[in-house]
Amino acid sequence: MKAIQVGLLGIGTVGSGTFAVLQRNQEEIRRRAGRGIEITMVADLDTARAKALVGEHVQVVGDARAVIANPDIEVVIELIGGYGIARTLVLEAIAAGKHVVTANKALLAVHGTEIFQAAADKGVMVAFEAAVAGGIPIIKALREGLTANRIQWIAGIINGTTNFILSEMRDKGLDFDAALKDAQRLGYAEADPTFDIEGVDAAHKATLMSAIAFGIPVQFDKAHVEGITQLAATDIKYAEQLGYRIKLLGFTKRREGNELTSSPAVRGVELRVHPTLVPAKRLIANVEGAMNAVVVNGDAVGTTLYYGKGAGAEPTASAVIADLVDVARLATSDPQHRVPHLAFQPGAMRDVSVLPMDEIVTSYYLRLTVADEAGVLARVATILADAGISVDALLQREADEVGGEGSTQTDLIILTHEAREGAMNGALTQLQALPTVLAPIVRIRKEELN
Numbered sequence: 001m002k003a004i005q006v007g008l009l010g011i012g013t014v015g016s017g018t019f020a021v022l023q024r025n026q027e028e029i030r031r032r033a034g035r036g037i038e039i040t041m042v043a044d045l046d047t048a049r050a051k052a053l054v055g056e057h058v059q060v061v062g063d064a065r066a067v068i069a070n071p072d073i074e075v076v077i078e079l080i081g082g083y084g085i086a087r088t089l090v091l092e093a094i095a096a097g098k099h100v101v102t103a104n105k106a107l108l109a110v111h112g113t114e115i116f117q118a119a120a121d122k123g124v125m126v127a128f129e130a131a132v133a134g135g136i137p138i139i140k141a142l143r144e145g146l147t148a149n150r151i152q153w154i155a156g157i158i159n160g161t162t163n164f165i166l167s168e169m170r171d172k173g174l175d176f177d178a179a180l181k182d183a184q185r186l187g188y189a190e191a192d193p194t195f196d197i198e199g200v201d202a203a204h205k206a207t208l209m210s211a212i213a214f215g216i217p218v219q220f221d222k223a224h225v226e227g228i229t230q231l232a233a234t235d236i237k238y239a240e241q242l243g244y245r246i247k248l249l250g251f252t253k254r255r256e257g258n259e260l261t262s263s264p265a266v267r268g269v270e271l272r273v274h275p276t277l278v279p280a281k282r283l284i285a286n287v288e289g290a291m292n293a294v295v296v297n298g299d300a301v302g303t304t305l306y307y308g309k310g311a312g313a314e315p316t317a318s319a320v321i322a323d324l325v326d327v328a329r330l331a332t333s334d335p336q337h338r339v340p341h342l343a344f345q346p347g348a349m350r351d352v353s354v355l356p357m358d359e360i361v362t363s364y365y366l367r368l369t370v371a372d373e374a375g376v377l378a379r380v381a382t383i384l385a386d387a388g389i390s391v392d393a394l395l396q397r398e399a400d401e402v403g404g405e406g407s408t409q410t411d412l413i414i415l416t417h418e419a420r421e422g423a424m425n426g427a428l429t430q431l432q433a434l435p436t437v438l439a440p441i442v443r444i445r446k447e448e449l450n
């Protein structure tokens, strides 16, 4: 069978990794795919750099549309990134009848519904393994390996940059900015690194996993997004003393009524990214550096864990090329026989909404800086009890650890059992209003991940 011709849009970190791995392993890949896979045309704004990377046998152009217009190109790899020109080019490639492989989670989390619909109408594939957890085949696992299951929840360390920063800060005592610069130098960070540190990139990926796991449309606009910029070293330390690690988790969960919710009939999906306390004994709590890990809980299989490199040139290329092999194998197949883009047949998707944050149910870590005087603890306990929130553990750090000798402040660290976020918000407002609470209360959510 004739080699499949591929056009590459954007030869930066991931693009150059893809080109290199495809060249290096071409024979092995051909044996698997049943036909050769050749990048015959590359578009990049920096044509000189692109030419230096690919050599003289590959056509290099500055205009990506020239690739889409080439009738010999059957597959377009989009590795430009962002929601702007990438969206236009992907839609134009689909309209031209090309299959698309992309690592662009931002694009799919926001415009996935439009893009997958366009692809279905045209009978082409849009493959995106590289978009979630880079080289880890998590899309494959969710869409194919776990199809027997009702998936209950997914929790993932799905941003290498922030996990790298948290690890460097804890292990090497590096400051935030130095750790971020290293992550950028190593090619992990997004073009706009605020997407990493503010949790947006993880939310893009969690949105895609949520859609695939539950058969719902992508709903990035409803995701709760919190990054690591407000995280204090004090809380990392206290969490460790209580047997927990703090990780930036992407979390999504199916919810079908719960005695803690405001309505027993509540149905929906939780979709949230925030720093999270995870028991130190869980494998995922020990995922360090730029590594990613995703825990998936299915009703039949139980809890499963997927671990590996979620960023960087060749790990991400590994996923891009796996998609190319799928496309090469399936290009001539009846579109009805392919794995649906979001794992569920388009006509079988459910219009289930992402729940507002007030309705989520989780447990909490609270840190209150309080006046060191009689009765404070009792007042705090009463407010929590009145809100229906029960305390699981309590740690009090003496004044000398907080404010030095003679200090009149103390830190109260409280772990709660599960509560509805709306109830917790009400209790926090009351606690914050107490004259004996001397600083803004820190609240970090906690997941046991059983």
Ligand SMILES: NC(=O)c1ccc[n+]([C@@H]2O[C@H](COP(=O)([O-])OP(=O)(O)OC[C@H]3O[C@@H](n4cnc5c(N)ncnc54)[C@H](O)[C@@H]3O)[C@@H](O)[C@H]2O)c1
Binding pocket: 009, 010, 011, 012, 013, 014, 015, 043, 044, 045, 046, 062, 063, 064, 078, 079, 080, 081, 082, 085, 103, 104, 105, 106, 130, 131, 134, 187, 188, 189, 190, 191, 310, 311, 312, 313, 316
């Ligand atoms: N870097 C990673 O580890 C990683 C991992 C997973 C997914 N991703 C995703 O992969 C995509 C690419 O990321 P990257 O890190 O390789 O980015 P990058 O900035 O290194 O590369 C982008 C390339 O696109 C080129 N480009 C920009 N506009 C263009 C245009 N209009 N036409 C043609 N070329 C254009 C740039 O010149 C650059 O060479 C993004 O969607 C990113 O989110 C990256």
Ligand SMILES: N[C@@H](CCO)C(=O)O
Binding pocket: 131, 133, 134, 158, 159, 160, 161, 162, 188, 189, 190, 196, 201, 310, 311, 312
């Ligand atoms: N910026 C992303 C790249 C991989 O998607 C990360 O740090 O994980």
Ligand code: NA
Binding pocket: 129, 130, 131, 132, 133, 134, 135, 136, 137, 138, 139, 319
């Ligand atoms: Na992946």
